[in-house]
Amino acid sequence: MAGPGGDMQWCFSQVKGAIDDDVAEADIISTVEFNHTGELLATGDKGGRVVIFQQEIENKSQPQFRSEYNVYSTFQSHEPEFDYLKSLEIEEKINKIRWLPQKNAAQFLLSTNDKTIKLWKISERDKRPEGYNLKEEDGRYKDPNTIMSLRVPVLIPMDLMVEASPRRVFANAHTYHINSISVNSDNETYLSADDLRINLWHLEITDRSFNIVDIKPANMEELTEVITAAEFHPHQCNTFVYSSSKGTIRLCDMRASALCDKHSKLFEEPEDPSNRSFFSEIISSISDVKFSHNGRYMMTRDYLSVKIWDLNMENRPVETYQVHEYLRSKLCSLYENDCIFDKFECCWNGNDSVVMTGSYNNFFRMFDRGQRRDVTLEASRENSKPMQVLKPRKVCAGGKRKKDEISVDSLDFNKKILHTAWHPQDNIIAVATTNNLYIFQDKVN
Amino acid sequence: MSEEVQGTTSSEEVQEMEDKVISPEKAEEVKLKARYPNLGAKPGGGSDLLRKRIQKGQKYFDSGDYNMAKAKMKNKQLPSAPAEKTEITGGHIPTPQDLPQRKTSIVASKLAG
Numbered sequence: 001m002a003g004p005g006g007d008m009q010w011c012f013s014q015v016k017g018a019i020d021d022d023v024a025e026a027d028i029i030s031t032v033e034f035n036h037t038g039e040l041l042a043t044g045d046k047g048g049r050v051v052i053f054q055q056e057i058e059n060k061s062q063p064q065f066r067s068e069y070n071v072y073s074t075f076q077s078h079e080p081e082f083d084y085l086k087s088l089e090i091e092e093k094i095n096k097i098r099w100l101p102q103k104n105a106a107q108f109l110l111s112t113n114d115k116t117i118k119l120w121k122i123s124e125r126d127k128r129p130e131g132y133n134l135k136e137e138d139g140r141y142k143d144p145n146t147i148m149s150l151r152v153p154v155l156i157p158m159d160l161m162v163e164a165s166p167r168r169v170f171a172n173a174h175t176y177h178i179n180s181i182s183v184n185s186d187n188e189t190y191l192s193a194d195d196l197r198i199n200l201w202h203l204e205i206t207d208r209s210f211n212i213v214d215i216k217p218a219n220m221e222e223l224t225e226v227i228t229a230a231e232f233h234p235h236q237c238n239t240f241v242y243s244s245s246k247g248t249i250r251l252c253d254m255r256a257s258a259l260c261d262k263h264s265k266l267f268e269e270p271e272d273p274s275n276r277s278f279f280s281e282i283i284s285s286i287s288d289v290k291f292s293h294n295g296r297y298m299m300t301r302d303y304l305s306v307k308i309w310d311l312n313m314e315n316r317p318v319e320t321y322q323v324h325e326y327l328r329s330k331l332c333s334l335y336e337n338d339c340i341f342d343k344f345e346c347c348w349n350g351n352d353s354v355v356m357t358g359s360y361n362n363f364f365r366m367f368d369r370g371q372r373r374d375v376t377l378e379a380s381r382e383n384s385k386p387m388q389v390l391k392p393r394k395v396c397a398g399g400k401r402k403k404d405e406i407s408v409d410s411l412d413f414n415k416k417i418l419h420t421a422w423h424p425q426d427n428i429i430a431v432a433t434t435n436n437l438y439i440f441q442d443k444v445n
Numbered sequence: 446m447s448e449e450v451q452g453t454t455s456s457e458e459v460q461e462m463e464d465k466v467i468s469p470e471k472a473e474e475v476k477l478k479a480r481y482p483n484l485g486a487k488p489g490g491g492s493d494l495l496r497k498r499i500q501k502g503q504k505y506f507d508s509g510d511y512n513m514a515k516a517k518m519k520n521k522q523l524p525s526a527p528a529e530k531t532e533i534t535g536g537h538i539p540t541p542q543d544l545p546q547r548k549t550s551i552v553a554s555k556l557a558g
Contacts (some may be wrong), residue, residue: 015558016554045554047554049553051557332473
């Protein structure tokens with residue numbers, strides 16, 4: 001059965017992580033991100049660790065190539081801290097990782113927890129110097145009196161070593177919890193957003209940042225909305241967007257003023273007031289916003305749907321896709337177990353024709369914009385035989401349940417796919433369950 | 446139980462009929478209000494939910510309380526009066542060789558395994 005995108009057939013490729021069901025909190029995956037070429041795939045977890053996988057391709061010349069992602073580097077990015085002034089713990093959980101475009105042999109990424117952003121340099125070392133004049137091979141210093149001649153040390157090959165070192169630490173700029181970071185297309189600046197403020201940084205400067213959005217009310221009792229996500233436009237270095245807990249997106253132009261409290265565009269879908277309920281605002285809260293690669297559209301994810309917006313049309317989205325509409329009649333229990341506050345992310349494929357987002361029961365959904373087709377797939381150990389084709393799944397909302405369908409009440413709400421990523425060029429996707437990373441590949445790549 | 450629309454009906458009557466089929470969202474709201482009658486009147490819980498969101502994280506009394514809680518989580522044995530260490534305290538100034546090796550508390554990610 002052909003899936004979205006014509007003949008796309010998703011197959012299992014790899015799964016990373018422990019098999020046992022007893023999940024340590026530190027192992028919960030909190031972010032997944034491909035770099036700009038797709039050669040590297042980074043994950044961050046609740047324990048503050050970053051693991052980077054590198055793609056190795058077999059038979060690159062042939063159209064049906066197989067690729068594998070293997071561990072390239074792993075390091076502890078953030079550690080738990082204690083805020084002495086507020087007597088609050090600062091979690092080491094990595095909220096977001098964003099790669100910088102590659103400028104030289106080394107790779108750079110930004111990783112952030114709730115309060116501090118760090119720039120990491122990942123570099124390869126495959127040669128080491130040998131033949132020092134003043135040191136023995138084991139590092140001990142020679143007695144200078146024994147040195148009779150001089151030689152030039154030579155670089156000899158060694159086993160590849162990948163080193164990660166923190167190059168910049170951007171700290172103390174956020175009173176509230178950082179939810180987003182976004183690298184500007186100018187490759188010099190980036191933004192970081194917390195619940196109420198957005199700051200602009202220069203990658204070289206750590207002791208200063210500019211506040212560009214501040215929605216903190218003078219009286220906190222009047223607080224009605226918070227910033228949920230922010231992103232720079234992929235090509236226009238003066239443009240960025242931020243989404244709110246009320247379901248609105250504001251587009252700001254940094255050329256207009258230093259403080260972008262006044263938006264240039266406000267994207268909001270009008271709501272039918274007769275349909276308003278206690279849950280309306282909660283489920284309209286946008287958990288993720290992503291520009292399309294071509295920069296003409298942006299996608300937002302709220303609790304039940306994915307919306308595509310044309311940047312030239314503010315009054316409504318051009319496309320709306322229901323992710324799991326059957327949950328609308330379960331909102332009461334989802335509020336009680338806090339699942340209604342789950343923050344799902346979404347992503348575009350390389351040519352902006354398909355979008356993907358996660359759901360519960362380790363399901364994830366893909367929507368083909370051109371072909372108007374959607375599919376539900378599952379990331380599970382049962383479907384993890386090499387190159388096993390994923391079978392589409394179906395949830396039965398009510399009434400008679402057909403064979404192979406799953407009823408809404410049987411869904412496991414603890415198995416949530418919040419983070420997914422799509423390779424920038426190829427049909428390779430990375431899907432994170434609670435503590436495992438699944439990599440799926442299109443059969444005909 | 447459905448009602449047929451016959452002839453011309455005023456908009457009010459149509460609205461009444463539609464209300465009989467309550468949207469699933471409103472039905473869920475009724476359920477919630479029944480369970481928690483004291484829930485905030487403002488939609489979305491007003492700023493209570495937002496304020497809870499802004500101040501996430503467990504509050505500790507002080508850094509000592511925080512460190513105790515961390516230690517308990519790691520199931521470390523809290524030394525009450527370590528007998529083997531009495532000669533270190535008070536007897537002489539400890540040197541690095543006297544101090545126990547600091548175990549690395551950072552465990553590698555299972556994704557890298």
